[in-house]
Amino acid sequence: MEYPFSQRIGSLKASAIREILKYTVGSDVVPFAAGNPAPDAFPTKEVAQIVDEALREGAFTDLSSLTPQGYGPLVEEVRKLVPARYTPLRPEDDCLILSGATQGMDLAVKLFCSEGDTILCEDPSFIGSLNSFRSQKLELRGIPLEADGVSIPALEEALRSCPRARMLYLIPNFQNPTGQTMSLEKRQAVYRLAKEHGLMILEDNPYGDLRFAGEEVPAIKSLDTEGLVIYVGSFSKIIAPGLRVGFVAADREIIRRMAVLKADEDQAANLMAQIICARYVSRYDLAGHIQEARAIYRRKCALMLEEMDRTFSPKVTYTRPEGGLFLWCTLPDGADMADFCTRSVRDYQVATVPGTAFTVAEGASSQCFRLNYSTPTDEQIVRGIRTLGRLTHELL
Amino acid sequence: MEYPFSQRIGSLKASAIREILKYTVGSDVVPFAAGNPAPDAFPTKEVAQIVDEALREGAFTDLSSLTPQGYGPLVEEVRKLVPARYTPLRPEDDCLILSGATQGMDLAVKLFCSEGDTILCEDPSFIGSLNSFRSQKLELRGIPLEADGVSIPALEEALRSCPRARMLYLIPNFQNPTGQTMSLEKRQAVYRLAKEHGLMILEDNPYGDLRFAGEEVPAIKSLDTEGLVIYVGSFSKIIAPGLRVGFVAADREIIRRMAVLKADEDQAANLMAQIICARYVSRYDLAGHIQEARAIYRRKCALMLEEMDRTFSPKVTYTRPEGGLFLWCTLPDGADMADFCTRSVRDYQVATVPGTAFTVAEGASSQCFRLNYSTPTDEQIVRGIRTLGRLTHELL
Numbered sequence: 088m089e090y091p092f093s094q095r096i097g098s099l100k101a102s103a104i105r106e107i108l109k110y111t112v113g114s115d116v117v118p119f120a121a122g123n124p125a126p127d128a129f130p131t132k133e134v135a136q137i138v139d140e141a142l143r144e145g146a147f148t149d150l151s152s153l154t155p156q157g158y159g160p161l162v163e164e165v166r167k168l169v170p171a172r173y174t175p176l177r178p179e180d181d182c183l184i185l186s187g188a189t190q191g192m193d194l195a196v197k198l199f200c201s202e203g204d205t206i207l208c209e210d211p212s213f214i215g216s217l218n219s220f221r222s223q224k225l226e227l228r229g230i231p232l233e234a235d236g237v238s239i240p241a242l243e244e245a246l247r248s249c250p251r252a253r254m255l256y257l258i259p260n261f262q263n264p265t266g267q268t269m270s271l272e273k274r275q276a277v278y279r280l281a282k283e284h285g286l287m288i289l290e291d292n293p294y295g296d297l298r299f300a301g302e303e304v305p306a307i308k309s310l311d312t313e314g315l316v317i318y319v320g321s322f323s324k325i326i327a328p329g330l331r332v333g334f335v336a337a338d339r340e341i342i343r344r345m346a347v348l349k350a351d352e353d354q355a356a357n358l359m360a361q362i363i364c365a366r367y368v369s370r371y372d373l374a375g376h377i378q379e380a381r382a383i384y385r386r387k388c389a390l391m392l393e394e395m396d397r398t399f400s401p402k403v404t405y406t407r408p409e410g411g412l413f414l415w416c417t418l419p420d421g422a423d424m425a426d427f428c429t430r431s432v433r434d435y436q437v438a439t440v441p442g443t444a445f446t447v448a449e450g451a452s453s454q455c456f457r458l459n460y461s462t463p464t465d466e467q468i469v470r471g472i473r474t475l476g477r478l479t480h481e482l483l
Numbered sequence: 484m485e486y487p488f489s490q491r492i493g494s495l496k497a498s499a500i501r502e503i504l505k506y507t508v509g510s511d512v513v514p515f516a517a518g519n520p521a522p523d524a525f526p527t528k529e530v531a532q533i534v535d536e537a538l539r540e541g542a543f544t545d546l547s548s549l550t551p552q553g554y555g556p557l558v559e560e561v562r563k564l565v566p567a568r569y570t571p572l573r574p575e576d577d578c579l580i581l582s583g584a585t586q587g588m589d590l591a592v593k594l595f596c597s598e599g600d601t602i603l604c605e606d607p608s609f610i611g612s613l614n615s616f617r618s619q620k621l622e623l624r625g626i627p628l629e630a631d632g633v634s635i636p637a638l639e640e641a642l643r644s645c646p647r648a649r650m651l652y653l654i655p656n657f658q659n660p661t662g663q664t665m666s667l668e669k670r671q672a673v674y675r676l677a678k679e680h681g682l683m684i685l686e687d688n689p690y691g692d693l694r695f696a697g698e699e700v701p702a703i704k705s706l707d708t709e710g711l712v713i714y715v716g717s718f719s720k721i722i723a724p725g726l727r728v729g730f731v732a733a734d735r736e737i738i739r740r741m742a743v744l745k746a747d748e749d750q751a752a753n754l755m756a757q758i759i760c761a762r763y764v765s766r767y768d769l770a771g772h773i774q775e776a777r778a779i780y781r782r783k784c785a786l787m788l789e790e791m792d793r794t795f796s797p798k799v800t801y802t803r804p805e806g807g808l809f810l811w812c813t814l815p816d817g818a819d820m821a822d823f824c825t826r827s828v829r830d831y832q833v834a835t836v837p838g839t840a841f842t843v844a845e846g847a848s849s850q851c852f853r854l855n856y857s858t859p860t861d862e863q864i865v866r867g868i869r870t871l872g873r874l875t876h877e878l879l
Contacts, residue, residue, distance in 0.1 A: 094597040135538040142531040147725045201490040219747045329754025351615045357753045358725025
């Protein structure tokens with residue numbers, strides 16, 4: 088049957104990452120294409136204690152504290168946690184619990200952007216968010232990414248030439264896919280421009296807890312005197328990825344309307360997951376747990392870089408992240424990146440994500456690919472990087 | 484600050500139910516306005532066993548079987564469960580796991596309706612779905628509900644006069660808010676009309692497991708030779724409401740595109756909740772558990788009706804549901820329903836939901852209100868109904 092799908096459906100494609108992951112499920116493929124947190128970085132025993140206790144109390148079936156804004160005790164914890172750990176908030180700010188951080192992008196854009204409006208994005212950027220923006224029929228405009236964050240002249244030019252630019256989407260820490268971190272100077276410059284142009288900033292910080300080198304850089308939200316920044320965080324990287332619990336901090340007027348939108352989408356986030364997060368944060372040593380998780384990421388990233396330094400052709404350059412899950416490799420001009428990535432997965436079972444998956448303009452070219460060091464085992468890291476290293480010498 | 488919200492935000496209101504529930508949180512109010520499943524109808528012990536075991540195995544942090552379509556083993560279970568319990572499927576059909584059944588309405592409408600299209604709805608109907616449709620800027624057209632389902636002449640007239648009618652939204656079993664069930668004849672008539680007009684049917688069956696009287700009526704999906712029916716079900720009423728796990732069964736082409744849309748919204752449903760559902764369904768006696776849950780609902784509904792029969796003024800009529808969570812009362816012509824509901828909650832702490840919350844045309848009048856019998860305790864049912872009964876004599 089030929090279904091009469093809606094207009095928006097025509098423009099949607101399955102994510103390139105998901106397409107690649109098809110090759111990798113249940114196989115011997117080295118999973119450098121993945122984006123999962125390290126499985127040994129989660130507090131399994133503590134979560135088991137919480138679940139046991141909550142089940143005995145009947146907490147998971149008591150919906151009385153559950154509203155679209157979130158499970159009451161978790162909203163309270165997040166109101167304390169965000170200023171204590173991530174960024175100062177304004178007295179006018181409030182928080183809302185999300186069914187996964189991705190929902191924060193979805194709600195923010197629904198709140199501020201009408202069809203045909205423009206959203207400015209780092210280029211390259213996270214494909215999940217880009218797809219979410221595309222599915223709402225927004226124009227996407229990429230701002231080239233430099234080593235310390237978006238190019239400020241390019242951002243100024245975009246603001247001059249796009250009168251319908253409503254929002255700027257940024258992942259300032261350990262960006263996906265590049266692993267790069269935006270400098271404080273650029274954060275200040277970006278905020279100044281947003282203020283000048285009445286632009287909203289959507290600050291996505293999924294990896295903020297996973298800094299394993301260098302100095303913390305203040306969140307853009309910490310500069311937010313005017314209420315222009317919508318800050319999105321997540322528990323997925325530190326408590327459990329399957330929980331799909333994220334949070335937003337923003338002006339209370341924004342939060343109130345997000346709650347209405349969220350209620351219409353999925354009523355409220357999963358109660359069991361919210362109870363687990365609330366009790367974990369209030370009772371256990373979150374800071375200590377994050378230190379342990381950081382040590383795991385530090386070690387895995389260092390192992391990958393060490394092998395790359397040893398085995399990669401010097402023609403290939405790559406980022407050296409201070410945190411997060413990813414690093415970003417650039418092949419020399421003239422090299423055929425698509426061929427490189429296809430051969431590595433097809434002939435040698437090493438999966439990477441081609442840079443074309445992350446370009447803001449669909450169909451744009453790229454000389455880059457993304458590597459993940461949190462999902463593979465140490466053995467897979469060594470074996471996979473040696474394979475890629477051999478390929479860099481053979482093909483380039 | 485005056486935020487430049489998007490066009491869609493102007494038309495959104497917080498749900499009338501949520502507004503009323505504000506009065507009831509943490510108070511002595513009798514919760515007839517609620518819509519929660521009965522708390523003692525859940526298999527708490529079994530869920531605890533599953534969680535313990537899964538945590539020991541590290542299952543909750545293993546994302547390898549999680550795709551936007553769902554957690555692999557749960558997708559498998561649902562593919563078997565739907566034909567075994569709810570409705571035959573076509574060989575071309577497949578299933579997808581939702582982050583709560585409400586998401587099914589959201590995805591179905593995104594898939595088939597473009598801005599300005601019309602969605603036909605039972606009038607009255609579930610406010611959560613109506614709000615979800617409104618937020619996507621669809622035209623809603625109500626089809627009056629009779630005791631055995633929507634009026635067929637009114638549906639025919641709507642199909643004649645609305646060339647942009649794309650979808651018909653129905654809750655055939657124990658409808659929310661009326662508690663009524665659509666007859667097989669009407670289901671057949673509705674399907675025939677859908678086939679004739681190329682209309683999609685969105686069949687929402689959240690309460691289907693909770694039949695406690697009368698005979699099962701085949702799902703509209705069971706008549707679906709052409710692939711026109713999108714069937715939405717849920718585990719919220721039988722395993723745990725806080726889990727927020729629902730499912731869709733539809734043509735595989737529809738499912739494939741829903742998975743892409745879902746990935747862009749929230750990537751995938753909560754893994755822990757999906758694992759709990761998958762293991763519960765595969766290992767425990769779901770049918771036996773549902774029998775026990777039905778007994779609870781049967782008793783609570785009978786208790787409420789018994790007290791109503793004894794204490795309500797004969798001027799008030801009400802439905803006698805064969806299942807589900809709700810019954811629906813109609814005040815006589817000329818009575819002031821809003822005044823009745825306001826007095827009952829403000830002066831006597833008995834919360835009901837005014838019928839105006841469920842009208843398809845916003846601002847339409849209603850002589851009705853909804854009562855829920857699953858959330859209140861037996862003592863609250865008796866006390867609350869006696870209070871309402873006294874009011875029906877005083878005010879009418």
